[in-house]
Amino acid sequence: MNNAIPILAIRFLILFGVQIFIFNNVSILGYINPFVYILFILLFPLRTNQEQFLIISFLIGLVLDLFMDTGGIHATACVTVAFLRPTFLKIIFGVAYDYMSIKFDFTDFLRKMTYVFTLILIHNFVVIALERFSFSHFLLSLWFALLTSAVTFFISIILLILFKYKT
Amino acid sequence: MHQISIFLFKNKRFFLFLTLSIIGIAITVSTNTYHRYQFWHSASWLSGNIHNIQQNIGNYFQLKKENVLLTADNTFLKEQLLNTTRANINPTQIDFTIIQGQTVKNSYNLTRNYITINIGNKTGVSQDMGVITNKGIVGIIDRVSSNFSRIQSILNSNSKISVQLKNTNHLGILEWDGTDPRYAQIADVPSLASININDTIVTSGNSLTFPRGLLVGVVKKFQLDDSQNYYKIQIELINDMTSLNAVYVIKNNDLEEINSLNSANE
Known part of the structure; x- marks a missing residue:
């Protein structure tokens, strides 16, 4: 864990730099704003204390909220993703992930993609649900969430392939 | 009491999640109530x-x-x-x-x-x-x-700004439905007003915030709302926001x- 902290700090700075300086200014088709920073939570070390992990995720979301003027939307979304992460790890990678008998790096591509996509979808869904805060345009919101997730997923995959990550 | 504390401790991860989510949502909601939200914004x-x-x-x-x-x-x-x-x-x-x-x-x-x-x-x-x-x-x-x-x-x-038709001085309220940044909507224009496509919309000067007659946009579409008493107008904003x-x-x-x-x- 100790030598993981500098790596995490660098990853945090890079992902947030990219998010704040580039992706917050990008809006594909006029309204799709990819949230690539979520990769930080997806790639967070598996063996961290879960309570610590929840609090860290909350703070990370709050930092982004500060830059986006969105109150606590991203904080809530990040906490939700962090809370659901173990469940999805279990479903997608099997029970074994708990004991670290599989290396996160070498599991097959398809499973990794499923993992990344599901959690991105959940994150975007929470963000958009909270941002709109009403059921009046439910289908439209759903469509928004789906499109944003697809774009975020696409960019995340490119980033993951470019920088081979370690957990 | 003992039972409760054991229950809380066993599910501490869930309760932590619940607390953090509630805090997050509380911050989100209080953003709109204007005054309590003192420092957590982009002007910090x-x-x-x-x-x-x-x-x-x-x-x-x-x-x-x-x-x-x-x-x-x-x-x-x-x-x-x-x-x-x-x-x-x-x-x-x-x-x-x-x-x-x-x-x-x-x-x-x-x-x-x-x-x-x-x-x-x-x-x-x-x-x-x-x-x-x-x-x-x-x-x-x-x-x-x-x-x-x-x-x-x-x-x-949340934005509501008092505007008027330049020609007829009928008042309305400028709003935004959250979809297209090029267009905004105007509500509460009485059905007596005569509106044409490409009419100019200006600020009304009623709110003390803006002087009268600043340009806002031009009418692109209009129709009567459900009550048949007021127009719903779609305008194209003059500013590229x-x-x-x-x-x-x-x-x-x-x-x-x-x-x-x-x-x-x-």
Whole structure:
């Protein structure tokens, strides 16, 4: 864990730099704003204390909220993703992930993609649900969430392939 | 009691999640109640300065375009100056003062958009002042720190600004439905008003924030609402809200006097 902290700090700075300086200014088709920073939570070390992990995720979301003027939307979304992460790890990678008998790096591509996509979808869904805060345009919101997730997923995959990550 | 504490301890991860989510949602909701939300916004020292650096770099690439706009603006003002006789302008009796600023952060793809600009308390900006560009209105100052302030953009679902039809003086309320940053909506225009496509919409001057007659947009579509008494109008905004740079904050010098009159009434 100790030598993981500098790596995490660098990853945090890079992902947030990219998010704040580039992706917050990008809006594909006029309204799709990819949230690539979520990769930080997806790639967070598996063996961290879960309570610590929840609090860290909350703070990370709050930092982004500060830059986006969105109150606590991203904080809530990040906490939700962090809370659901173990469940999805279990479903997608099997029970074994708990004991670290599989290396996160070498599991097959398809499973990794499923993992990344599901959690991105959940994150975007929470963000958009909270941002709109009403059921009046439910289908439209759903469509928004789906499109944003697809774009975020696409960019995340490119980033993951470019920088081979370690957990 | 013992049972409860064991239960809490066993599910501590879930309860932590619940608490954090509630805090997050509470912050989100209190954002809209305006006053409790004191420091967590983009006009704060940290994010304001970082956005400022970003904008400084960005500005460099827009110099040429800005220059063209400024010259156009200058020509227009010169023209007005030449057409006004000297006697008309009395510097002690100006109703509105203009404070010039630059945007450091602009957003237009959320449902509630805010813009941050690089002037604040120190230059005399305060809450509820109107903001315009050389073309038309941008929004209303919503929060001020010493060097930055935040504008509630007209592209914000909470924004409500009093406007009128230029030709007939019928009043309406400018709103935004959160979809397209090029278009906004006007509600509450009485069905008696005669509206045509491409009619100009201007500010009404009723709100003390904006002087009368500032350009807002042109009518693109209109229809009667469900009650058949009011029009719902779709307008195309004159400002391109997706590319803002130089903005002007309008300070109403009569505000105190009018406010004291109003409070004396109550």
